[in-house]
Amino acid sequence: MHFLLVNYKKNNSHNYKEKETMNVSIKELADLVQRSDKIIKHIKTHIFSPDGQKRFDKTFKIGEASALIGRHPTTIREAEKQGAISADRNEGSRIRGFSLEEINKARRHFNTQPRLGADEEAAVLSVHNFKGGVGKTSIAVHLAQWLAIQGFRVLLIDLDSQASATTLFGYTPDMDIDGDDTLLPFFEGTQRTMHYAIRDTQIENLSLIPANLQLYNAEYMVAANHEQRPIYSYLPEGIEGIKKDFEVIIIDPPPALGMLSINALVAATSLLVPMPPRMLDFTSSLQFFxxxxxxxxxxxxxxxxxxxxxxVKLVTSKKKQRTKNEKYARAEDDILELARNVFGKEYMLDSIIYESTAIDNAASEFKTLFEIQGQTTGYKSYRSAMASIDSMCEEVLHELLAYWPSLKTKMKSA
Ligand SMILES: Nc1ncnc2c1ncn2[C@@H]1O[C@H](COP(=O)(O)OP(=O)(O)O)[C@@H](O)[C@H]1O
Ligand SMILES: [Mg+2]
Incomplete structure (x- = not known):
């Protein structure tokens, strides 16, 4: 990130000494907005690909590809020889890797795509907590990407007008996204279904409904319209109309008990509740319930x-990982133990998402762990963060499969 700042300063030095005192009026605020826009444009052109579009470049070695496709490496090599799929050499690397597109091609070739049985329904997962900063967005986006990489058709709905999830897909919400691109028209009633808002992402099989600040208006519209239409009914009906196209729909709701949040709670078939093992977050999660x-x-x-x-599962998130047995770490261990005693396996996942510089650094470049492959931070930190995300996602999938017996059988036999 440092080079960004250096470059920015070089090209955009403002004269801060112009005035001794400041009076921040509308005019100055407009100036502030302009400066913000400038730095956002700068960040975008330096972080994304030259055309400003995100790409998903991750490739998978034969072992990983084999697990993802659900076929033995020899079977995959055979299919390669027949020309059904192909692996590419990464630029500047001798190691061959399969792109996600090739992996999906192979899944179609072997008919190993994870698709629901005739009487099975898409899961609607809301990653919910009324508190901000607990890791909701990070968990929602990582889970959505992980499931899509596994071959599921996933829709991520950004329902938070702060639009952090949208940002992780490479959009600058208030520049690239218009109010009409969000669910606002659907909540207003000018759009009758949610189809218009669904867009592809850089990851095959993962769709996104983006958000931006204007989505906040939906809170008022839904409230104002409550005599005509039950406040909770919008999202459940909307999702009903699109869910046949997906296996999993993940909702990233706003951190408050407003109209949109209630819609997410009613539409959801399951809840994941991120909770850092710290006293304030613990008590506010109890309040959430x-x-x-x-x-x-x-x-x-x-x-x-x-x-x-x-x-309904609590997910331990952002737990501090400390080498020494420090006071903080012990306090967190105590709260975690308490939570496990109170909620048990029934209401809590075993996996722990640790606070990780890899996750945070990736996020500051509008990326997830799946997009950095270890180059942004140290490899060790990347590996351990990836292990905790993987384990959380595996656990969620396990929970989902309990409700999809025929898909479970198909996946087991693959
Ligand atoms: N496991 C983690 N390790 C380090 N930083 C994290 C982790 N999860 C989230 N963060 C960071 O913490 C902040 C809040 O996380 P976020 O997922 O946006 O929470 P929420 O959606 O609940 O407000 C963000 O800056 C995010 O990058
Ligand atoms: Mg969030």
Whole structure:
């Protein structure tokens, strides 16, 4: 990141000594906006590909490809000889790797794509907590990308007007995304289905509904319209209309109990609740369950709408990894142990997502772990972050498969 700043300073030095005192009026604020736009443009042109578009360059070695395709390496090599698929040599590397496109081609060739059985339905997972900064977006986006790499057709819905998930896909929400590209028109009622908002991403099989600041208006519209239409009914109906095209729909909701958040809670078939093992986050997660219970009970009483989830799981997130047995680490261990005692396996995943410089550094370049391949941070930090994300995703998949018996059988036999 440092070179970015140096370059930026060189090209954009402002004269800070012009005035002794400042009076920040609308005019100055407009100037502030202009400066912000400038730095965003600068960051974009330096971080993304030359055309400003994200690409997914990750390639998979034969062992990884074999696991992803669900066929033995010899079978894959055979298919390569027949020309059904091909591996490329990475630029400047002697190691051959399969791109995700080739892997998907192979999946089609062997008919090993994970698709639902006739009577199985798409899962709708909301990564929920009313607190910000607990890792919701990071978990939602990593999980969405991981599942898409496994071959599932995934839709990620960014429902937060702060649009962090949208950013991780390479968009600058208030430059690249218009209010009409978000779910705002759907909540307004000018769009009757959600199809218009679904777009492809750099990862095959992963679609995105982006957000930007204007989406916040949906909060008011839904509230203002409550006599015409139940406030919770928008997203459940919208998702009903698109879910046949996906195996998994992941929602990244805003960190508050507003209209959009309630819609996500009602539309969801399962909840993942990220919780850093720190006292404040722990108590606010307890409050989350409290408010969840009250909200759902109210909806049930008022509207007669039955709500139930396949699973609700806490995910330990952003846990500090310390080499020494320091006070912080011990305090976190204590809270984690307490949480495990209170919630047990029934309501908590085993996996722990550690606080990791790899995840944070990747995010500051608008990337996920799957897009950095270890070059942004040290390889060790990258590997251990990847291991914790992998393990969390595996666990979630395991939970999902419990509700998809025929797909589970298909995947086991592959
Ligand atoms: N496991 C992690 N390790 C380090 N930083 C993380 C991790 N997960 C999230 N972050 C960072 O913490 C901040 C908040 O995370 P985010 O996923 O946006 O939380 P939320 O969506 O709950 O507000 C972001 O800057 C993000 O990059
Ligand atoms: Mg978020």
């Amino acid at each position: 409290n408010m969840l219970h009250e909200t759902l009970e109210e909806i049930q009483e008022h509207f007669g709408q039955e709500i139930s989830y396949d699973f």
